[in-house]
Amino acid sequence: MQADKPHSEPEIIPPVQARRGAARGEARTRVFVESGAAERVYVARTGPLGFILFVLITAVLSAVMLALLLGALLFVLPLLVLFVAGAIVVVIARAYFSRSP
Numbered sequence: 001m002q003a004d005k006p007h008s009e010p011e012i013i014p015p016v017q018a019r020r021g022a023a024r025g026e027a028r029t030r031v032f033v034e035s036g037a038a039e040r041v042y043v044a045r046t047g048p049l050g051f052i053l054f055v056l057i058t059a060v061l062s063a064v065m066l067a068l069l070l071g072a073l074l075f076v077l078p079l080l081v082l083f084v085a086g087a088i089v090v091v092i093a094r095a096y097f098s099r100s101p
Contacts, residue, residue, distance in 0.1 A: 046054070
């Protein structure tokens with residue numbers, strides 16, 4: 001069984017032309033979809049403000065996740081303590097009632 005030939009060939013842009021296009025502000029990446037049309041994807045470097053916003057958003061999301069995890073731990077911890085205490089009481093009661101007089 002022979003593999004199907006791709007509908008379109010990838011476009012290889014030499015590095016010299018890519019640098020000239022980037023200097024003029026043209027798209028540096030092209031994405032080909034199945035319809036055969038090319039869509040432009042603009043890729044820009046993140047500036048200092050964008051980086052600071054990214055770090056702040058990441059820190060806020062991390063703090064929220066930590067608060068949720070600690071809240072879940074504080075909810076489950078008393079249940080765990082009650083379960084362990086109940087298991088200890090059951091073991092002691094079983095040992096007390098199973099001895100022969």
